[in-house]
Amino acid sequence: MKLGFIGCGNMGTAMIGGILKKGTLKKEDIIVSHLTEAGAERSRKLLGVAVTLDNREVVKSASVIVLAVKPQFYEEVIGQVKEFFTPEHLIIGIAPGKTMSWLEEQCGQPLRIARFMPNTPAKVGEGMTGMCVNERMSDEDIRIVKELADSFGRTEIVPERLMDAVVAVSGSSPAFVFMFIEAMADAAVAQGMPRKQAYSFAAQAVLGSARLVLETGLHPGELKDMVCSPAGTTIEGVRVLEKAGMRSAVFEALTSCAEKGKRM
Template identity: 50%
Template structure:
């Protein structure tokens, strides 16, 4: 049975998700619906992914869809749900991808039983490497979960978490690409200091981060053990690690994630 995925809003995250769904073969372009007040954004989706059903009408998009993805800013949720709630079919799955939007608050906005999913993806979805956290309300069945997980895995990795951990997810994956970009930029600056051309420095730094992350994911080894494997006695790497530790790298990262989590909790109130 084919599934129709409907996107209410078509910004960067929606574009990334649509790209994953279509290019992975999870669904054909004619099984994707998108709505947006901007005709220009809709035309770009049609041009890039071959989507034919592009609409300015959120109600029609919701009515046509088996999976309704609310890809709008958090402050628009109340207005958009009020607009589409009577159009969402009883068996449709509604996926929320906005920070701070809880399951309970949006169940209340629908005012009736609805299959509701809360997702926290991150911007590497744009290159098919998202890390998404997902939690489900009690109306979601095992089959519904598979549909959602297949969708999320089409543009990266996804894991189910309890909703109480969504703020922690914001700190460790939702916002963390920015921390990594800072780290890559700093490493490249150091290489430039020692004579490497900047573009080449970014390539060396970024590929090293990518490779190191892949080692953690694919070997299953503890990051500390992988670090130890690179640190030869009296060598260059242990000297560098010592410098990072003396300058408080570990404490700074923990403080950054903690600050992000606390801010996320404030936004969820």
């Protein structure tokens, strides 16, 4: 199987990095396109895959095509390549709001289409990808595309109506987690900890907490209660976060993300 990426920025690089690291495909099996020579040079250096500035070249030489440009450029790049799509092609969209029926309509013919909503932790093999497929995808097609997504983290197949929720809860949320880590580290720096060390402490605390949720299956509230000794330090922090409306802020932020995704 030959895999092609139209556009290869943050997300494309993270996905291909995972695919190569896991050995799902070899460098020779992957081709990516760029808008600029600078981008092309970056992919040559970072990934070592075949690179072109001609999007049509990607479609002509690969059978699985990932549309990895920003959502506002989807229409333009599909317009450039659609005459080269054949029934052998399998198309994967990764943009919020670009539904499978919209993609098929833009491509102008019945095609096997999947949508991934990955996230940047894919870069270190810890991605979370929501995936949905259209009715033309066979079980074998689904196996092939899921194997790709599994190369850079966990994958769950969801109905398309949940893709906007996925955009919020795992596509965008790493940005909020990074803000949280940065804020925690700032506080540690204010207490005198060197900055680099503060990032390690904060990030490992987030990583370990996430693993506790995933590996114990315990309710996050129960895990929180286990940290809060009576009259201790943690419950003081909980009081401050509740007063500042932390839960509500997170709830509203993710709702805004999902709503924005629906409008794209």
